[in-house]
Amino acid sequence: xxxxxxxxxxxGANRGLGAQFVARLLARGAGKVYAASRARHVxxxxxxxxxxxxxxxxxxxxxxxxxxxxxxxxxxxxxxxNRHSSFLAPLNIDDARAEMDVNFxxxxxxxxxxxxMLIDRRGAMINVLxxxxxxxxxxxxxxxxxxxxxxxxxxxxxxxxxxxGVRVLAALPGAIDTDMSRDFEGPKLDPADTADAALDALAxxxxxxxxxxxxxxxxxxxALDRAATHAQLLSTP
Ligand SMILES: NC(=O)c1ccc[n+]([C@@H]2O[C@H](COP(=O)([O-])OP(=O)(O)OC[C@H]3O[C@@H](n4cnc5c(N)ncnc54)[C@H](OP(=O)(O)O)[C@@H]3O)[C@@H](O)[C@H]2O)c1
Numbered sequence: 149x150x151x152x153x154x155x156x157x158x159x160g161a162n163r164g165l166g167a168q169f170v171a172r173l174l175a176r177g178a179g180k181v182y183a184a185s186r187a188r189h190v191x192x193x194x195x196x197x198x199x200x201x202x203x204x205x206x207x208x209x210x211x212x213x214x215x216x217x218x219x220x221x222x223x224x225x226x227x228x229x230n231r232h233s234s235f236l237a238p239l240n241i242d243d244a245r246a247e248m249d250v251n252f253x254x255x256x257x258x259x260x261x262x263x264x265m266l267i268d269r270r271g272a273m274i275n276v277l278x279x280x281x282x283x284x285x286x287x288x289x290x291x292x293x294x295x296x297x298x299x300x301x302x303x304x305x306x307x308x309x310x311x312x313g314v315r316v317l318a319a320l321p322g323a324i325d326t327d328m329s330r331d332f333e334g335p336k337l338d339p340a341d342t343a344d345a346a347l348d349a350l351a352x353x354x355x356x357x358x359x360x361x362x363x364x365x366x367x368x369x370x371a372l373d374r375a376a377t378h379a380q381l382l383s384t385p
Pocket of ligand 1: 204
């Protein structure tokens with residue numbers, strides 16, 4: 149699926165999972181990788197990497213990036229924030245707004261800007277969500293709401309873009325070993341393995357890729373006994 153004809157665009161490419169998407173795309177032979185970040189900084193030294201400045205909450209910035217990267221065949225909407233905020237926490241309204249701005253509206257803005265070129269090239273889009281798009285963890289309730297909104301967005305985009313030959317994949321990993329989960333003490337996925345799993349899933353037909361034991365376990369639990377799985381999560385401190 150990834151070869152020298154692949155021109156990928158990765159948001160949030162300066163660190164964490166995004167940096168590993170760039171590395172794994174290069175290792176798989178992608179022809180060009182636009183590595184987009186707010187600070188226009190990437191550590192990888194490879195002639196195929198094109199650094200791009202991008203804040204996905206900024207209309208002009210997104211439009212400019214899409215114009216610059218008009219040959220994109222694979223858009224990876226990876227940028228995201230998690231304020232680790234419960235709904236009744238003092239500053240939750242600000243946290244919830246920031247999470248929706250990036251995780252939902254940012255992804256929507258990117259999808260709208262890149263859709264024409266993906267349609268032209270019968271390309272693909274990976275939206276990096278989280279297994280928390282499917283369940284609520286009260287300690288980060290507004291993050292879950294923003295990822296759930298992004299999952300609905302992804303489903304609608306699939307319906308709109310699918311008839312044009314564009315594959316739209318939701319990646320739903322469990323906890324990953326990046327800055328975002330630095331305080332989580334349970335088992336965490338390796339970011340390079342997570343990127344590989346999402347790229348591998350492009351070759352299949354499924355609309356959702358559950359990545360890692362945590363995501364698989366929760367997805368299975370939801371399929372078998374939705375109420376019990378929700379109850380278990382809702383009682384997690
Ligand atoms: N870590 C986990 O446990 C976990 C689990 C499931 C899903 N995910 C998802 O995986 C994706 C990558 O997260 P990560 O774990 O790599 O976290 P991370 O290390 O905190 O990286 C987040 C990335 O998103 C970028 N970003 C944030 N707001 C942005 C904006 N407005 N415009 C452009 N870029 C922006 C950050 O840029 P700056 O460096 O400029 O801040 C950074 O590059 C996210 O969508 C996250 O929700 C993570």
